[in-house]
Amino acid sequence: MKLFFSILISFLLIGMLKADDDKYINAMKKNLEKLDSLSDLNSYLDAANNFERIALAEKDKWLPYYYGSYLYIIASYMDTVKEKKDVYLDKADRLIEVADSLQPKESEIYTLKGMSAQARLSIDPMNRWQKYGAEVNNNLQTAMDLDTLNPRPEYLLGTGIYYTPEQFGGGSAAAKPYFENSMKKYNEFKPANDLMPVWGRRQVEEMLKRIGG
Amino acid sequence: MKIFFTLFLFISINSILLSQTKISGKVTDQDNSPLPGANIYIKDTYDGTSSSADGKFFFSTQEKGNALLIVSFIGYKQKEEKLNLKGTEIHLEIKLESDSKELGTVVISAGSFEASDENKAVILRPLDIVTTAGAQADIYGALKTLPGTQQIGEADGLFVRGGSAYETKTIIDEMVVQNPFYSSVPDIPSRGRFSAFLFKGTVFSTGGYSAQYGQALSSALILKTQDLADQTLTSISLLPLGFGGSHSQRWENSSLSSEIFFSNLAPYFKIQKERTDWKIAPRGFDGSLNFRQKFSKSGMLKLFSSVSLGDLSLNMKNLDDPSVKDFFRQKSGNYYFNANYRDIIDDDWTIFVGASYSYDKDKTDFNTLKLTDGDNLSQAKITVTKNIINNSFLTFGGEVQNTVYNNKYEVFENKVNEIISAGYLEADIFFTNDFAGRAGVRTEYSKVLNKANLAPRISLAYRVGREDQFNFAYGIFYQIPDKDFLLQSNFSGKIDFDFERADHYILNFQHISDERTFRVEVYYKDYDRLAKGTLYNSYPFFQQLSFVPFSSAGKGYAKGVDVFWRDRVTFPYTDYWVSYSYLDTKREFSNYPTLAFPTFATPHTFSVVAKYWIPEVTTSLGLTYTFATGRPYFNPNNPEFLGDKAKDYNNLSFSLSYLTSIFNSFTVVFFSVDNLPGFRNIFGYRYSTDGSYREPVVPTVLRSAIIGLFINIGQSNPY
Numbered sequence: 001m002k003l004f005f006s007i008l009i010s011f012l013l014i015g016m017l018k019a020d021d022d023k024y025i026n027a028m029k030k031n032l033e034k035l036d037s038l039s040d041l042n043s044y045l046d047a048a049n050n051f052e053r054i055a056l057a058e059k060d061k062w063l064p065y066y067y068g069s070y071l072y073i074i075a076s077y078m079d080t081v082k083e084k085k086d087v088y089l090d091k092a093d094r095l096i097e098v099a100d101s102l103q104p105k106e107s108e109i110y111t112l113k114g115m116s117a118q119a120r121l122s123i124d125p126m127n128r129w130q131k132y133g134a135e136v137n138n139n140l141q142t143a144m145d146l147d148t149l150n151p152r153p154e155y156l157l158g159t160g161i162y163y164t165p166e167q168f169g170g171g172s173a174a175a176k177p178y179f180e181n182s183m184k185k186y187n188e189f190k191p192a193n194d195l196m197p198v199w200g201r202r203q204v205e206e207m208l209k210r211i212g213g
Numbered sequence: 214m215k216i217f218f219t220l221f222l223f224i225s226i227n228s229i230l231l232s233q234t235k236i237s238g239k240v241t242d243q244d245n246s247p248l249p250g251a252n253i254y255i256k257d258t259y260d261g262t263s264s265s266a267d268g269k270f271f272f273s274t275q276e277k278g279n280a281l282l283i284v285s286f287i288g289y290k291q292k293e294e295k296l297n298l299k300g301t302e303i304h305l306e307i308k309l310e311s312d313s314k315e316l317g318t319v320v321i322s323a324g325s326f327e328a329s330d331e332n333k334a335v336i337l338r339p340l341d342i343v344t345t346a347g348a349q350a351d352i353y354g355a356l357k358t359l360p361g362t363q364q365i366g367e368a369d370g371l372f373v374r375g376g377s378a379y380e381t382k383t384i385i386d387e388m389v390v391q392n393p394f395y396s397s398v399p400d401i402p403s404r405g406r407f408s409a410f411l412f413k414g415t416v417f418s419t420g421g422y423s424a425q426y427g428q429a430l431s432s433a434l435i436l437k438t439q440d441l442a443d444q445t446l447t448s449i450s451l452l453p454l455g456f457g458g459s460h461s462q463r464w465e466n467s468s469l470s471s472e473i474f475f476s477n478l479a480p481y482f483k484i485q486k487e488r489t490d491w492k493i494a495p496r497g498f499d500g501s502l503n504f505r506q507k508f509s510k511s512g513m514l515k516l517f518s519s520v521s522l523g524d525l526s527l528n529m530k531n532l533d534d535p536s537v538k539d540f541f542r543q544k545s546g547n548y549y550f551n552a553n554y555r556d557i558i559d560d561d562w563t564i565f566v567g568a569s570y571s572y573d574k575d576k577t578d579f580n581t582l583k584l585t586d587g588d589n590l591s592q593a594k595i596t597v598t599k600n601i602i603n604n605s606f607l608t609f610g611g612e613v614q615n616t617v618y619n620n621k622y623e624v625f626e627n628k629v630n631e632i633i634s635a636g637y638l639e640a641d642i643f644f645t646n647d648f649a650g651r652a653g654v655r656t657e658y659s660k661v662l663n664k665a666n667l668a669p670r671i672s673l674a675y676r677v678g679r680e681d682q683f684n685f686a687y688g689i690f691y692q693i694p695d696k697d698f699l700l701q702s703n704f705s706g707k708i709d710f711d712f713e714r715a716d717h718y719i720l721n722f723q724h725i726s727d728e729r730t731f732r733v734e735v736y737y738k739d740y741d742r743l744a745k746g747t748l749y750n751s752y753p754f755f756q757q758l759s760f761v762p763f764s765s766a767g768k769g770y771a772k773g774v775d776v777f778w779r780d781r782v783t784f785p786y787t788d789y790w791v792s793y794s795y796l797d798t799k800r801e802f803s804n805y806p807t808l809a810f811p812t813f814a815t816p817h818t819f820s821v822v823a824k825y826w827i828p829e830v831t832t833s834l835g836l837t838y839t840f841a842t843g844r845p846y847f848n849p850n851n852p853e854f855l856g857d858k859a860k861d862y863n864n865l866s867f868s869l870s871y872l873t874s875i876f877n878s879f880t881v882v883f884f885s886v887d888n889l890p891g892f893r894n895i896f897g898y899r900y901s902t903d904g905s906y907r908e909p910v911v912p913t914v915l916r917s918a919i920i921g922l923f924i925n926i927g928q929s930n931p932y
Contacts, residue, residue, distance in 0.1 A: 027259050042250060046263045049252035053261045056254075082727055091287055126826070127338045134443035167831045167873045 027054055028063065028195050035067075035199070041078045044071050052095070062103035063195050069095035069112055070199070076119050085123050092116050107147030108197050114139035115156055122163075136160060151185035154178050155200045155207075162207065172211045179207050234298040237271040238305035240264045240284060248309060251286035255296075274298060288312055311646065319649050319676035321641065323684035323719045324421035324734070326359055326777075329414040329437075336730055336779065342409045345822055346835035347866030347887060349919075351404040352415070353394075356434070357839075358820045360734075360775035360792040361419035364841040364862055365813055367896045367910050369394040369402040372813045373419050374738060375771025375798030376431030379695045380715075383434045384426060386515060386553050387565060389614065391590040392573040393434075396523060396545035399752045400899075400910050401489065406521065406547070408472075411503070412436045419775070420717045420736055421686030424637040424653030424670045425596065425608065430692045430715040430740070438515060441505045442468035450474070452921040453481040457499075470503040481919075489913045490528040490538070497523035512556040519549045526578075530908055532901040542578040547571070563598040565610075584750075585621035588696065590614060604643045608653075611636040618696045622750075627704045631693070632660040639670075647676040659693050659712065661703075666691045666712050680726045686719040694744035694765075701748055702763045711765040714741045728782040730790075734775045743767025743802035751803070753899060757849035761804045769800025769808065789823040809855040810845050812897065817842045835868040846897030849904040863892040879925040887917045 031050045038044050048071035055064035072092035076085045093116055100109050117135035121128050136156075143153040158178030164170025186201045240251040247268025254261025260274035274280075282294040282305070289309035296303060328337035341355070348354030353371055356362060363372040370378025383393035385407070395403040414437035422433045442461035449458040457474030479494040501519035508514065526542035553567030574587040596610035613634050620627040639653030651672045658665040670688030677683065691712040693699070702708050721734035746763035748754070779790035796816055799808045820839040827834070841862040845855040868885035888894070896910040 023259070042266070045250045049250070049261075049263045052252060053254045053259055057257050057259050087287055127340050131443055138444065165828070165831055168879060169874055169877065 024054070024058060024061065025195065031067070032195065041075060044075045044078060047071050048075065055095070055098075060102060062099040062106070062109070065095045065099035065102070066109065066112060066197070069093075069099065069116070070197075073112070073116050073119050077122075082123070086120070089116055089119055092119075105146055107143045107150045108152070110139045110143035110146060111150065111152045111156065114143060114153065118156060118160055149185055149189060151182045151189050151204070152197070152200045154182040154185065155204050158182060158204075158207065162211075175207075176211050179204050179211065183208060232300050233273040233275055234277075234300055235271070235273045235302040236282070236296075236305070237302065238269070238307060240268045240270065240286070240307045240309060242289070242309055242311065245308075248286055248289070251284055251289075251307075251309065253282065253284050253307075256281040256283050256293075284309065319643075319647050319674045319682050321649055321651050321672050321674045321684070322682075322723070323672050323674070323686035323721055324717070324736075325416050325418040326356075327414070327416045329416075336725070336732070336777070337415070339409070339413060339415065342415065344824060344833065344835060344868075344870070345837060346824075346868035346885060347837035347839070347864065349404065349885065349887075350409060352407070352409045352412075352434075352436075353405045355409075356417050358790070358792060358822045358837060359417065359419075360777050360794040360818075361432075362794070362818070363796075363814060363844075364818060364820075364839055364864075365402070365896070366862070366894065366912055367400045367402060368813070369397050369404070371432060371434065373432035374736065374773065375769075375796055375800070375811070375814050376715075376738075377811070377813060380429060380431035380692065381434065382426070382429035382432075383436065385436045385517075385569075386438055386551055386567060387425070387596065388551060388553070388567050388569045388592055388594055388612075389426075389428065389590070390549070390569075391571040391588060391616070392547055395521070396543060396547075396573075396575045398525070398527065398541065398543065399529070401913055406519070406549075407436070411438055411501075411517075413439045419734075420738065421670070421672055421688050421719045423651065423672075424639045424655040424668065424688075425610070427635055427637075427655055427657055427668070427690070428614075428633065428692050430690050430713055431738070438503075438517060439505075440513060441466075441507060442470050442503075447926045448924060449926065450921065450923045453484070453919060454478050466507040468503075468505045470501075472499075472501045472503075474499045485914060485917060487913050488911060488915075492526040492528060492540070493524060493542070495523065495525040497521060508556070510557075512554065514554045515552070517549075517551045519547075521545075521547045532899060532906055532908055533903075535906070540578065540580050544576045545574065547573045561600040563600075565596040565598075566594070568593045583621075583623060585619070587619040588616060589619075590616045604649075605641060607638075607640050609636075609638045616696075618700055620700050625704075627700050629661060629696070629699045629703050629708070631699065633693070634658050649674050657691060657712075661699060661708050662693060662710055662712065664712060666714075681722070681724045684719070684721045684723070686717065688717050690715045690717065697748045697751060698744045698746060698763065701750070702746070709763065710744055711742045713743050713765070713767075715739065716741075728780070730777065730779040732775075732777040736771075736773060736775075738771040740767070740769035740771070740800055740802075743769060743800065745802060745804070747804045753847070755804065755847045755849070756902060757900075757904065758804050758806060758854075761806070767800065767802035767805075769798065769802065771796065771798035771800075771814075773797055786826040786828065787823065789821065792818075792820050794818040805854065807854055812845055812847065812855065815842045815844045831872040833870045833872075835866075835870075837864075837866045839864045844897065846910075847900070848898070848907075849900050857898075859895050859897045862894050862896075863890075864894065865889050865892070875924065881923040882921075883923070884920045885918070888912070888915065891916050 034047060038047055048068050051064045051068040055068060069092040072088045076088035079085060096109060096112050114136050117132045117139060121132040140153040140157050143150060158175045161170050162172060162175035182204050191198055240248045242248055249264055249266045249268060251264040253270050255274050255276055258276055260272060262270050262272040264270040276298050278298060280296045280298050282296050284307050285291040286309055288311060290312045292307060292309055326336050328339050328342060342352055343350045345355040345358055356371060361374050365372050371381040372378055373381055383390045393405055395406055397403040416435040418433045426433045442463045445461060445463045447460045455474055455476030459472035461468060461470040475498055477496040482491060482494050499521045504516040506514040523545045528538040529541055531537050531539050549571045551569040555565045557563050570591050572589040577584040592612060592614040594612035598606050598608045600606045616631045618629045635655060635657040637655040641651045643649045653670050655668045668689040668691055672686040675683045691714055694710045694713060699708055716739040718737045719734060723732040742765040744765060745761055745767045747761045773796040776793045781788045796814055798814050800811055801808045818841045823836045825834045843859040843861050845858055847855060848857045851857055866887045867889050870881055870883045873880050894912060898907040898909055900907045
């Protein structure tokens with residue numbers, strides 16, 4: 001009798017855990033599908049809110065924090081109010097720090113750290129290049145070291161170089177090999193599962209088209 | 214067994230009851246304006262939504278019983294609401310309070326100019342200091358373009374609001390620096406010892422500063438050193454006056470930077486003829502080491518050490534006998550060490566402990582006389598900050614400064630050993646986001662004076678719009694008399710002085726936005742107990758004045774208006790600032806026979822700094838124009854003491870920086886000209902003993918030009 005109940009409870013618990021997992025995956029998928037159709041600032045902030053809710057409910061999953069952070073970085077580029085840009089990035093940095101503590105040494109997380117520093121840099125390049133320039137490089141380099149197949153760090157490095165004046169080794173010609181390498185990696189890139197990041201391919205295609213390659 | 218059954222029942226019931234609770238409402242700010250984009254959700258569930266453009270929200274949840282609703286939004290404090298979910302619709306009106314940390318609060322800023330990357334509302338950025346034309350990358354040169362400072366071309370130091378250079382103290386990482394300037398030669402100013410690149414934050418206070426700092430009657434320059442080096446980097450610099458190199462090595466949680474520079478001005482003076490008759494053109498060596506170690510999340514250990522050696526000699530005109538020249542030679546050595554550790558404990562406590570040591574020695578030959586002038590300062594400081602509520606915090610701590618002044622004139626040795634102990638307590642209180650105050654008290658004891666003091670200070674700030682605020686400050690400031698008073702009175706028997714005292718009253722209005730800054734400040738400074746007495750080794754020494762015995766009977770005042778305007782947007786790629794200072798001051802100190810407008814002050818000072826960036830050729834152009842009315846000088850033939858005034862001062866400096874890449878290495882080529890139009894500036898006159906002959910005090914060159922090269926090895930872009 002005791003045994004019977006134990007087994008029953010075990011099944012019930014497993015069932016619940018499974019249901020929980022499904023619930024997480026489904027919620028994530030639902031929100032990830034929406035990513036491509038986001039258009040205005042508010043839709044990005046809405047989506048960031050959605051991921052943050054999942055993150056706070058799950059507590060030990062790094063991906064919802066990751067996507068929340070990613071969306072806030074994009075929001076900082078989209079908002080035209082200059083004072084708000086840093087506020088979004090402060091939030092993005094807090095989220096990515098939590099993700100980092102849950103999933104240490106993750107290439108995608110370092111990619112995002114580099115992307116956030118790049119966004120900081122773009123707000124006031126004259127005064128910020130010294131500090132954030134180094135941060136962009138260090139984080140993206142770490143991201144590449146952690147996963148040599150990840151196409152995103154090279155895409156971001158290429159973008160940084162593309163917008164750097166030619167006198168400092170920037171410009172489209174210098175950026176081109178980065179985009180080409182990144183594209184090669186995108187062609188071979190297989191995300192570990194359905195929830196892992198896949199963004200960036202379209203942007204690299206666009207950049208290559210613009211440069212003419 | 215029973216428990217299992219209950220649990221089983223509970224689980225089943227839980228999944229049977231699938232009825233929903235609808236939750237709707239509206240999110241607004243304190244002024245009832247709707248807040249779109251707020252995140253509204255039930256804690257520990259996925260259930261929730263974002264508020265729409267009109268602040269309204271609606272969602273439903275299958276949760277039952279007691280639950281916690283959370284509303285969060287960037288820039289606002291998170292709000293929690295206890296709910297009982299039982300199927301009946303819940304309607305909520307939620308008001309969010311703005312979070313001062315993210316949207317900014319009033320900043321206590323009476324009397325101070327801040328240059329920082331960390332704070333958003335600052336007047337200058339660290340880069341502004343090194344890119345100001347005419348400043349020659351010297352921190353002090355750049356600060357002279359701010360209101361409240363005087364244009365003094367014949368002596369080093371910052372002369373702030375009627376104060377002498379002695380009344381300004383330089384503080385690095387919370388600790389006073391004994392000799393922030395290179396050793397100087399009579400009538401030739403020297404530059405600051407420390408490179409502007411060492412610092413991430415600068416607060417230049419022209420009055421009313423915090424009780425954490427003391428021993429400065431007029432002004433405090435508070436410098437905060439960089440944290441970890443950003444990256445591993447090697448660079449070299451080439452100038453006609455010397456060359457040097459630096460290397461920074463960055464590890465994950467630590468970094469080590471070293472820098473050396475050799476200077477020899479002889480080749481440069483071959484091209485640029487100096488008015489000064491140099492025998493040995495200034496030559497020297499500078500080296501520094503900078504170590505940083507980060508511990509855990511918030512601990513930071515900083516070690517900084519620097520050494521500099523210098524040598525020079527020149528012939529000076531003898532005013533009493535033009536047929537002879539006075540020979541002057543100076544060998545100088547300076548060593549500085551600063552170690553400090555800062556950490557945050559339990560989120561609420563910040564602890565700072567620091568120690569520093571500095572040693573300075575100048576050996577001077579004047580004709581056949583030999584003089585040695587030395588001092589060393591050992592100090593220790595501890596400061597604890599406790600966060601109380603919101604942004605309000607309490608700061609307290611103490612410091613001990615032991616200075617040994619050492620003087621040798623031929624065979625006569627003289628030594629004064631001074632110990633100043635100080636304690637301070639200060640509270641920063643935010644009454645609201647728009648109204649804040651800082652109240653503090655500082656107490657000091659001086660061993661040589663055998664006296665103690667108590668200095669209360671208060672500073673208030675009131676914000677009237679997002680970008681406009683009023684500030685008020687009052688405080689008492691003490692300082693022991695300059696070392697020459699201590700040494701000479703010690704030599705003649707007994708040191709009998711009181712602390713010199715200045716009371717500051719400051720009122721200001723400022724408007725700070727990202728692009729434009731306007732600031733106007735009025736002040737009154739009351740001097741009391743200034744040291745009086747005839748000092749034989751002071752320069753310039755007005756020997757025609759009658760002898761004044763040592764006392765603390767000096768007094769004086771300074772009052773004026775400082776105006777600052779900066780604009781970064783009106784003209785494309787152009788950033789400019791304008792400063793104007795009006796000053797009225799009189800003082801009786803040193804061997805002044807009466808109250809007089811001092812030689813280091815003038816009523817009107819005006820300067821404009823402009824920077825223009827040409828992106829097509831990655832070149833930055835800078836112009837700095839400075840005007841100051843003539844300053845009084847001592848004429849023994851005029852019965853009115855300091856009754857003569859030199860002519861007005863004008864200077865226009867130009868600088869150009871071209872940023873490029875040479876051999877795949879990021880390179881800056883810079884070129885600057887000081888006094889481009891060749892204004893014939895005269896700072897004053899020096900008279901012969903009988904008053905029959907005078908010589909003008911002029912800059913060492915009429916117009917100076919310099920070109921330099923700075924290379925980051927193996928790095929093609931600036932980052």
